[in-house]
Each structure stands twice: as structure tokens, then as C-alpha cells.
Amino acid sequence: xxxxxxxxxxxxxxxxxxxxxxxxxxxxxxxxxxxxxxxxxxxxxxxxxxxxxxxxxxxxxxxxxxxxxxxxxxxxxxxxxxxxxxxxxxxxxxxxxxxxxxxxxxxxxxxxxxxxxxxxxxxxxxxxxxxxxxxxxxxxxxxxxxxxxxxxxxxxxxxxxxxxxxxxxxxxxxxxxxxxxxxxxxxxxxxxxxxxxxxxxxxxxxxxxxxxxxxxxxxxxxxxxxxxxxxxxxxxxxxxxxxxxxxxxxxxxxxxxxxxxxxxxxxxxxxxxxxxxxxxxxxxxxxxxxxxxxxxxxxxxxxxxxxxxxxxxxx
Amino acid sequence: xxxxxxxxxxxxxxxxxxxxxxxxxxxxxxxxxxxxxxxxxxxxxxxxxxxxxxxxxxxxxxxxxxxxxxxxxxxxxxxxxxxxxxxxxxxxxxxxxxxxxxxxxxxxxxxxxxxxxxxxxxxxxxxxxxxxxxxxxxxxxxxxxxxxxxxxxxxxxxxxxxxxxxxxxxxxxxxxxxxxxxxxxxxxxxxxxxxxxxxxxxxxxxxxxxxxxxxxxxxxxxxxxxxxxxxxxxxxxxxxxxxxxxxxxxxxxxxxxxxxxxxxxxxxxxxxxxxxxxxxxxxxxxxxxxxxxxxxxxxxxxxxxxxxxxxxxxxxxxxxxxxxxxxxxxxxxxxxxxxxxxxxxxxxxxxxxxxxxxxxxxxxxxxxxxxxxxxxxxxxxxxxxxxxxxxxxxxxxxxxxxxxxxxxxxxxxxxxxxxxxxxxxxxxxxxxxxxxxxxxxxxxxxxxxxxxxxxxxxxxxxxxxxxxxxxxxxxxxxxx
Numbered sequence: 092x093x094x095x096x097x098x099x100x101x102x103x104x105x106x107x108x109x110x111x112x113x114x115x116x117x118x119x120x121x122x123x124x125x126x127x128x129x130x131x132x133x134x135x136x137x138x139x140x141x142x143x144x145x146x147x148x149x150x151x152x153x154x155x156x157x158x159x160x161x162x163x164x165x166x167x168x169x170x171x172x173x174x175x176x177x178x179x180x181x182x183x184x185x186x187x188x189x190x191x192x193x194x195x196x197x198x199x200x201x202x203x204x205x206x207x208x209x210x211x212x213x214x215x216x217x218x219x220x221x222x223x224x225x226x227x228x229x230x231x232x233x234x235x236x237x238x239x240x241x242x243x244x245x246x247x248x249x250x251x252x253x254x255x256x257x258x259x260x261x262x263x264x265x266x267x268x269x270x271x272x273x274x275x276x277x278x279x280x281x282x283x284x285x286x287x288x289x290x291x292x293x294x295x296x297x298x299x300x301x302x303x304x305x306x307x308x309x310x311x312x313x314x315x316x317x318x319x320x321x322x323x324x325x326x327x328x329x330x331x332x333x334x335x336x337x338x339x340x341x342x343x344x345x346x347x348x349x350x351x352x353x354x355x356x357x358x359x360x361x362x363x364x365x366x367x368x369x370x371x372x373x374x375x376x377x378x379x380x381x382x383x384x385x386x387x388x389x390x391x392x393x394x395x396x397x398x399x400x401x402x403x404x405x406x
Numbered sequence: 407x408x409x410x411x412x413x414x415x416x417x418x419x420x421x422x423x424x425x426x427x428x429x430x431x432x433x434x435x436x437x438x439x440x441x442x443x444x445x446x447x448x449x450x451x452x453x454x455x456x457x458x459x460x461x462x463x464x465x466x467x468x469x470x471x472x473x474x475x476x477x478x479x480x481x482x483x484x485x486x487x488x489x490x491x492x493x494x495x496x497x498x499x500x501x502x503x504x505x506x507x508x509x510x511x512x513x514x515x516x517x518x519x520x521x522x523x524x525x526x527x528x529x530x531x532x533x534x535x536x537x538x539x540x541x542x543x544x545x546x547x548x549x550x551x552x553x554x555x556x557x558x559x560x561x562x563x564x565x566x567x568x569x570x571x572x573x574x575x576x577x578x579x580x581x582x583x584x585x586x587x588x589x590x591x592x593x594x595x596x597x598x599x600x601x602x603x604x605x606x607x608x609x610x611x612x613x614x615x616x617x618x619x620x621x622x623x624x625x626x627x628x629x630x631x632x633x634x635x636x637x638x639x640x641x642x643x644x645x646x647x648x649x650x651x652x653x654x655x656x657x658x659x660x661x662x663x664x665x666x667x668x669x670x671x672x673x674x675x676x677x678x679x680x681x682x683x684x685x686x687x688x689x690x691x692x693x694x695x696x697x698x699x700x701x702x703x704x705x706x707x708x709x710x711x712x713x714x715x716x717x718x719x720x721x722x723x724x725x726x727x728x729x730x731x732x733x734x735x736x737x738x739x740x741x742x743x744x745x746x747x748x749x750x751x752x753x754x755x756x757x758x759x760x761x762x763x764x765x766x767x768x769x770x771x772x773x774x775x776x777x778x779x780x781x782x783x784x785x786x787x788x789x790x791x792x793x794x795x796x797x798x799x800x801x802x803x804x805x806x807x808x809x810x811x812x813x814x815x816x817x818x819x820x821x822x823x824x825x826x827x828x829x830x831x832x833x834x835x836x837x838x839x840x841x842x843x844x845x846x847x848x849x850x851x852x853x854x855x856x857x858x859x860x861x862x863x864x865x866x867x868x869x870x871x872x873x874x875x876x877x878x879x880x881x882x883x884x885x886x
Contacts, residue, residue, distance in 0.1 A: 114830045116850050119681025129521060131415035131733035139410060326680050361410045362724055369410055 097334070098299055100263075102256035109255065109295060115287035115323055124318035130358045137354070141389050142180055143369065144353040145172060148385075149210055149342065149377045151186040153217075153310065162191045163198045164406045170204040173386050174404065182382065183371040184240055186210040189233045196237035210240035210276070214265060217280075217309035219244040223261065230268045241269050242276045244309060247283045250293060258293075262300035276304035276342055276375075281320045282312035290320055294327035304340035310377060315345025321356060325363040338367065344377025350388040353381055416731045417520045421507045424514075424597065427458035430466055430620060431603035433473035434613025440465040445622065447596055450517035451730050451739040451774040459596050462619040464628050467588070470617040471634050474559040474586040477614025482586050483556065487543035494539035494581060496609040501532040504605070508598055512570055513730045515597040517739030517775070518693050520731050530855060531574035534873075537857035538582035541878060545583060548875055555883040556584035557660065558636035563626045563650075564599075565642045566592035566741050567696040567797075572641050573599050575872050577616060578857075583881040585637070588617045590629055592642075594742045596620045627653070635659060639880065641698070644795070644821075644866050651869075662870030662880045664698065664862060666795040667823030670816035671701035671852065672838065674809070675710050677828035681850065683717050686801070689826060689852040691725060691737055691779050695799040696745070698867075699824035701852055703785075703792060705812050708805040715783065715803065722766040722779050729771075737799060740775040749777050749798035756782045756791040761802070787818055795821070809834065813841045822864025826852045845871070 098104040132140055150169045152161060166185055173179040184207060187195050195209045211233035215221035221229075230241055243265050249257040262277055269275045277297035281290050297305050305324055308315035321343045328339045341364070343356055353376060360368050368374050383403045390398050427444065429436040439460035446455045462470070482490070501508065508531075509523040518527075545554045560580050564572035569591055580587050591599035603618045619625060623646075630638050630650050640650050641664040654661050671689050673682050689701025706714055730738035740746040757763055765778040777798055785792050785802040792802050806812040816825055825844040827835050835849045845863040848854060855861070860876035862868055870880045879885035 113677065113679040116678035116681035116830075119678065119684055119850060122851075123681070123684050129525070129733070130412065132412060133415045134413045136411060136413040143410070357410060366409050 100256070100259065102254075105255045105259055105296065105299075108299070109292045112291055112295060115291050117287050117319070120287055120319040120322055124322045124359070127358050127362055128318060128355050132354050132358070138392055140354045140357050141350060141385050141392070144350070144357060144376065145382065145385050146180040146183055147371045147374055147376050148182040148382055149184045149186040149344070149375045150182045150382060151310070151344070151377050151379050153186070153188060153212060157188060157191055159191075159194045161406070162187060162194045166195055166198045166204060166207075167202060168382070168404060168406055169207055170199065170202055172382055173389075179386070179389065181207055183375050184208040184210045186212065186242060186377060188212060188216070189229055189236075192233050192236035192238045208239045209237060210242055211236075211238035212242045212244075212309070214243040214261075216242070216244050217311040219246050220248070223264070226261070227264060227268060230265050234268065234273050238273060240274045240276060241265065242278055242306060244278045244280060245293065245297065247280055250284065250289070250296075255296060259296055259300045262297055262302065266301035274303045275301065276306045276340075277302035278306045278309055280309055280312055281307050282314050287319060287323050290323045291327055294324050295331065298327070298331050298339050302339060304342050304375070306342040306344055306377065308343075308345040310345040313346065316343030316347055316356075318355060318359065321359055322363055325359055325368070328368070329364045338373055340373040340375065341368070342375040342377055347376055347378050348380045349384050353385065412734045414729070415733045416729060417510055417513075417524075417733060419510060419514070419731070422510050422514070424457055424511065428460060428596070428600050428620070430460050430462050430470070431600065431606075431616075431618040432466070432470045433477075433617065434607065434611075436603070439463070445593070447515060447594060449514050449774075450594075450741050451771070453773055456514060456597065459620045462590075462621040462625045466619055467625070467629050467632055470588045470619050471559055471632050473614035474588050474617050475634060477612055478558050478586040481612045482615050483584060485584075487545060487584070490581060490584065491539045491542035493609055493611050494535050494542060494578065497605055497611070498532045498535035498539060500605045500608055501528065501535065505529065505532070508570060508601060510731070511601055512598050513738070515595050516566065516569060517730055517741050518696075519735040519738040520733055521735065522693060527568055527571045530857075531570045534571075534574040534578045534857045538578035542582040545878070545882070548878055550879060550882045550885045554583065554885065557881060557883050558585060559634060560585045560587050560637045560639060560881065561629045561632065561635045562587060562589040562639045563629065563642065564589065564591055566595040567693060567698070569595040570598040570602065573602055575641070576639055579872070579877050579881050580639075581615065583878055585881055586615045588619060588629060588635075590619050590621060590626050593622045630654065637661070637881070640664070647868065660880075662872070663868040664870075664872060665823075665866060665868045666797075666821055667698050667700065667863065667867050668703060668793065668795055668819045668821045669699055669701045669824035669826065669844065670703045670705050671826040672705045672806075672812045672816060672828065673707065673710070673714060674812075674827075674829040674831070674834060675707045676830045678830060678850065679710070679714060679717060682828040683714070683721050685826060685828060685850070685852045686718060687721055687725070690801045691799050692853050694737055694740055694777070696741060696797055697853065699846060699853070699861075700797075701824065701826050702796060702801060703816075704801055704803045705815055706803060706805050707812070708807055711805055718781065719764060719766075722781065725766055725768070725779050727768040727770070727776065727778065737779060740777050740798060743775055745797065746775040746777060749796055749800060752791055752794060752796045753780060753782075753800055756785070756789060756802070759789050759791075761785045761789055761791060787815060793819065809838065813838060817841075817843045820866045823867035824848070
């Protein structure tokens with residue numbers, strides 16, 4: 092990748108490169124995001140946006156209480172979000188813990204969901220506090236069980252203490268394991284990075300190290316995918332494309348629960364990164380409750396009436 | 407649909423109730439003008455006639471001034487500040503209640519997008535009345551002496567770029583300090599002022615405290631020359647401001663003028679670039695550039711010129727020009743054919759003088775007055791487009807090498823209304839702020855307004871301040 096020529100991987104070169112990035116003015120970024128939040132999406136464009144948002148969802152369950160049964164229902168829902176309407180697209184992927192990958196893959200394959208990828212959270216998700224050896228093994232396990240997307244977390248402790256090389260090396264090591272077998276999504280956990288300057292730096296760090304996607308959050312920390320954070324990450328992938336001619340994807344996750352939230356995300360994508368990013372290859376939304384709200388809004392558009400929550404399936 | 411095109415999302419006109427024709431609002435009632443002359447106000451986005459408006463002459467003006475004088479003597483000057491405040495609060499609340507209606511009427515009459523009237527013009531207008539309502543009973547503590555006294559009858563002339571907001575800037579402090587008012591809205595945008603007259607009736611404001619007379623330049627000129635006017639306040643072009651100053655120079659009538667500008671937006675190499683791009687866009691394309699404090703000159707540090715310009719042009723390509731009533735429109739119609747001609751004239755001069763023009767690719771509607779967002783590069787101090795106020799969506803880009811040179815260029819203008827500084831370095835911002843000769847200086851933001859913040863200019867950008875404690879002084883006798 093040509094962008095890799097910008098740095099040689101050493102701590103110094105990384106630091107030097109990241110220092111050339113212009114700062115982010117928080118007030119300005121919030122303001123821009125707020126203005127885009129007032130876009131009014133109606134009728135045909137709303138219909139398009141709802142279906143696009145459904146196909147971008149990484150339908151997620153990441154609970155200690157996850158069981159094989161829970162994973163199987165999630166997979167069925169992922170394939171046929173609305174059992175009464177075959178025109179509803181399937182979601183972008185299902186996202187589960189490492190040990191559930193095999194169950195998810197098998198079940199998807201058995202119900203005709205071969206085209207839906209299974210994403211696994213890896214590298215000692217969500218805290219990332221484990222030895223490098225454990226993190227690498229975690230990733231290998233997930234891939235061997237059939238995960239074709241890896242959602243890794245960065246070492247926020249290392250990032251905040253200035254060990255940028257450490258963060259970079261770790262992402263590269265995971266990327267090497269993924270190679271051509273799995274897409275790598277790098278979770279920045281922006282709620283712990285706090286400043287938008289950090290979000291921009293971490294975005295570049297991940298992209299330079301080989302991320303295919305940059306992802307906001309684990310969903311276990313608030314705030315998560317706030318509009319200004321997503322805006323800064325979209326600016327980063329847009330600008331990185333200028334440098335490298337490579338398009339990196341973006342995945343907001345955490346706190347996106349309503350159709351309105353999801354449509355606001357799509358508006359950000361269109362107006363910041365550009366329409367090229369408006370597809371599940373380059374934009375995903377990590378969510379669980381969102382799907383049902385999208386389905387209910389979709390019914391409303393088709394029938395003109397709001398249905399009760401009993402008309403969508405709980406899982 | 408393969409792309410995410412926004413379907414039209416127009417605000418409904420059903421909420422409005424625009425009359426076919428309007429009289430003059432004098433002594434609490436709408437009355438026909440003495441000579442029965444009329445003119446039309448149109449929607450600049452499609453050139454449709456919205457209403458017929460009365461053209462006031464000397465006789466009408468005299469009637470309005472007499473009504474204001476009588477209201478001042480008999481009612482308003484005797485009323486306590488606390489009681490005056492109640493009226494101001496009531497007006498503010500009525501503006502909020504009728505905000506949607508006001509927003510739609512303003513957009514129809516002016517051509518600016520509903521997003522701006524809805525989110526800026528109308529809420530800020532209400533905020534000005536709330537703010538000044540708070541001052542009405544506290545004037546003795548405002549630093550203007552123990553018993554601050556009103557001037558009496560105030561003549562106010564406002565422009566077409568922010569019709570209701572400029573009315574609020576004028577009427578709210580005048581009433582709060584105990585003056586009565588004769589106000590003339592701009593010829594092309596009288597509707598919200600006439601709607602405001604209805605609000606005065608609704609608020610039971612004593613007749614004659616606010617009088618609204620409509621007309622053209624001749625009406626305004628006759629108004630400021632009326633012998634029984636105690637104070638004149640004008641917002642508009644420097645050209646007309648000079649005429650007013652000249653006509654009042656022989657007497658003792660105090661005058662405040664808020665005139666033109668050629669604001670410099672200075673972007674240093676260490677600026678937060680993406681937000682600076684937003685700020686430049688907001689600085690020059692907000693309200694189609696019809697803003698006296700617009701950041702119409704972009705001063706770019708030369709070493710970031712190419713990168714910044716490329717970002718700016720990409721961002722400009724995303725500006726949505728079109729139906730002002732559509733909630734997704736960013737830039738609306740130019741207010742009048744005359745203004746459009748002026749913008750064309752100045753941008754042709756830019757081309758003729760050798761600057762490079764670039765306009766955002768956008769579909770220009772067939773009817774109405776429109777001008778695509780435009781940027782001129784390669785502009786120098788010697789170009790007309792770097793010196794004259796264009797008052798349209800046209801940005802002139804100049805470069806500088808050092809902070810000192812930036813300040814020198816920014817100040818090298820007969821105007822001095824606004825300036826913007828973009829830098830991540832606090833010390834540089836403060837240094838620039840100390841050296842820029844402009845009434846308002848924004849740092850890492852632009853076009854921010856608040857009733858508590860005084861606004862006004864240096865040099866040919868005007869006399870006096872509006873808003874804040876300073877703005878009150880303009881309406882108090884003998885205040886400095």
C-alpha cells in the first residue's frame with residue numbers, strides 16, 4: 092500500500108506523521124454534525140435509506156449470557172429480518188464472541204445464509220487487556236471457526252500513554268493473521284479516547300497499520316458512536332483515500348437505536364465521505380435494537396400506519 | 407434510486423396568511439397611504455407577487471411621527487420599565503409561538519432558505535426581545551447614570567438581508583429604553599415587519615409606540631429628515647449611510663449606522679482545516695452572502711493554499727442550492743434582480759482584472775434570481791473584488807506569508823466590521839485579535855450572534871453598537 096510509504100513503522104515516524112495532521116476543533120465539528128442532523132429525509136429517500144441501513148447492520152449480540160439458541164435466532168433474524176416480507180434485505184453480518192462463531196456459521200449455512208459473513212470480536216474484547224499472545228490466539232481461533240470479519244480493539248492504554256508504535260504493531264500483527272481470510276475492523280473505543288484530535292490520530296494509525304474498517308466503539312463504553320466522532324472518522328477515510336487511493340470502511344457502533352439515528356449516519360456518510368461509501372462494503376452499523384425500529388418504520392412507509400411492536404420479531 | 411438523493415422536503419405555506427395588500431401601520435391600525443400608491447413585493451425564488459404594499463410619503467410619515475410622539479408623551483414615557491418589559495416579553499413569546507409562520511413568510515419574501523429562517527432569524531429575533539425585556543427595569547444599573555432618559559421618537563431604517571432580525575435589533579432596545587418608534591423596512595422585504603405589526607396588536611402594545619411605514623428610498627430619506635425625529639438608526643449600505651450622515655450633519659440628531667463590510671477570514675497553517683473550511687463556507691455563503699459582516703475575503707497562509715482550496719471546492723460542491731422552502735436547501739435565492747445585477751457586475755470585474763473564477767456546479771432554477779457559490783483565486787489587494795462589498799455568494803481568496811502580513815492585508819480596507827481568525831494556537835489568536843481593526847472578531851468560528859454581544863464597526867462600517875449593554879446606550883439620551 093502506498094500510504095505505508097508515509098511511515099516506516101517506527102515510533103518516531105509515526106509520531107512525526109500524526110503530528111502533521113491538522114487539529115480538530117471540537118465546537119466546529121459538533122456544529123457541522125448538528126447541521127447535518129437537521130436534513131429532512133422523506134418519502135422515496137427514506138425508503139431507500141431504511142433498506143440501505145438494514146443491509147449495513149452488523150447484527151450483534153455480545154453478552155455473557157449468549158447461548159447457542161440465542162445465536163441461532165440472531166442468525167435467522169439476520170437472514171430474514173421480516174418473515175412476512177421477503178423484499179427486506181438481509182443484514183450486513185452477524186457479530187458475535189469468538190466461541191460462538193462456529194455455531195453462527197453453521198446455522199447461517201444451514202438456513203441459506205451463506206452470503207452473510209460472521210464477524211467475531213477478538214483481541215480480548217472489550218478491554219483489550221491481555222498479552223499479545225492471547226490476542227493473536229483469540230484472532231486465530233475466530234478465523235479457524237469461520238469468521239471472515241475480525242473486530243479487534245486497540246490498546247487504548249498504550250495509545251493514551253503515547254506508545255503509538257505498540258498500538259501500530261499490534262494492529263499489524265492481527266492484520267497478518269487475517270491476511271486474505273478475514274476483513275479487519277479496528278475498534279478505537281472513542282469513548283475512552285475522549286478528544287476528537289485523538290479520534291483522528293487513532294483513525295490514521297489504524298488505517299496506516301492495515302485496517303479495512305475503522306470502528307467507533309465496543310458498545311460497552313458510553314459515549315459511543317456520537318455524530319461528531321463519526322464525522323471525524325469519515326473525514327479521515329476521505330482524506331486517507333486522497334493519500335493512498337484506498338477506501339477504508341467506517342463502522343459506528345453503540346447507541347444507534349432508531350431509524351432517525353441511522354438515517355443521520357447515512358447523511359453524514361453522503362455529505363462527508365461521499366456516496367462511494369454508501370454501501371455495506373464500506374459502511375456498517377453495529378446494532379441490535381435498531382433493526383426492529385427500521386422494520387417498523389418500513390412497515391409504516393408501506394402501509395401508512397404504525398404497527399405495534401408485536402408485528403416485529405423479538406429476535 | 408442508486409444514490410441517496412434527498413426527496414423534496416418543502417415546508418408548507420399553509421401556515422401563512424399573507425394579505426393581498428397592506429396599509430401602513432400607524433397608531434396601532436393599518437391605514438391606507440395618503441396618495442394610494444402601491445408597489446409589489448415578490449418572491450425572489452420564482453418572481454411571483456406576494457402582496458401589494460403601500461408607499462408612504464411625507465404626509466404619511468408626518469402622521470406616523472405624530473402618533474409616535476403622542477404615544478411617547480401620553481403613555482410610553484410615563485410607563486415604568488417593569489411595565490414596558492411586560493410588553494417586550496409578550497412580543498418575544500408571540501414571536502416564538504408564531505415562529506413557523508414567520509419563518510415561512512421570511513423565506514418567501516427574502517429568498518433565504520427555511521433552515522436559516524427557522525434556526526437563526528426567528529429564534530434570534532425572539533431572543534433579542536427577551537434580552538431587552540430583561541433590561542427595561544434595570545436601566546439605572548446599566549452604567550448610564552441614575553435616571554437614564556429615552557430620546558423620544560426614533561426613526562429606524564432596516565435592510566432586506568435579515569428583515570425580522572434587523573427589526574428586532576432596532577425595536578427591542580428602543581422600546582426597552584422607553585423610546586417610541588417609526589420603522590421603515592426594506593422595499594423588497596416588508597412582509598415580516600407587517601406581520602410584526604400584527605404581533606404588536608396581539609400584544610396590546612399601546613397604539614403609536616411602534617409604527618411601521620413601508621416604501622422605497624424616498625420614504626426612508628423623508629423619514630430621517632422629519633424635523634420631529636429625536637434619533638436615527640440605520641442599517642444598510644455605506645453609500646446610503648453616508649447620505650444619512652450628511653443630511654443629519656446640520657442638526658443635533660444622534661445617529662447610529664451599521665453599514666457595509668469586507669470581512670477578512672484569516673486561516674493560519676496550524677488551523678483545524680476541516681472546521682476552517684466549514685467556517686469559510688458559513689462566513690460567505692450563509693444567507694447567500696447577503697451579510698454585512700460576511701467573511702468575503704479569505705486570507706490563506708500561502709503554504710496551505712492548494713490543500714485548503716481543494717478542500718474548500720469539494721465542500722462547495724456539496725452545497726445544495728434550490729427551493730428556499732425545502733428544508734434541505736443550504737443556499738437560496740438572491741434577494742432582487744438589482745442585487746443579482748450588482749453581483750454579476752462585480753464578478754465580471756474580477757474576471758476582467760485577471761482573477762480565476764470557480765463556481766460550484768449546481769442546477770440554477772429557471773425562474774427567480776440565483777447565483778452559484780463562487781470563489782475567486784489569485785486575487786490581490788488591487789482587485790475590485792478584494793475591496794468592494796459584493797454582498798453575494800462570492801469569495802475572494804488572497805494569500806499571505808507571515809502573521810504580520812495577514813493583519814496588514816486584513817486591515818487594508820475602508821471597512822472594519824468583522825474578521826475571523828483560524829488557528830489552533832491561542833496566543834496567535836489573541837495577538838491577531840489585538841491587531842485587527844474590526845468591530846467583531848471571531849476565532850475558530852464565524853457568524854455567531856447573541857443579543858448580549860455588542861455588534862458594530864470601525865471606519866466606514868458604521869457608528870455605534872447594537873446589542874448588549876453598549877447597544878442600549880444608543881437609545882439613551884446623552885449616553886456615551
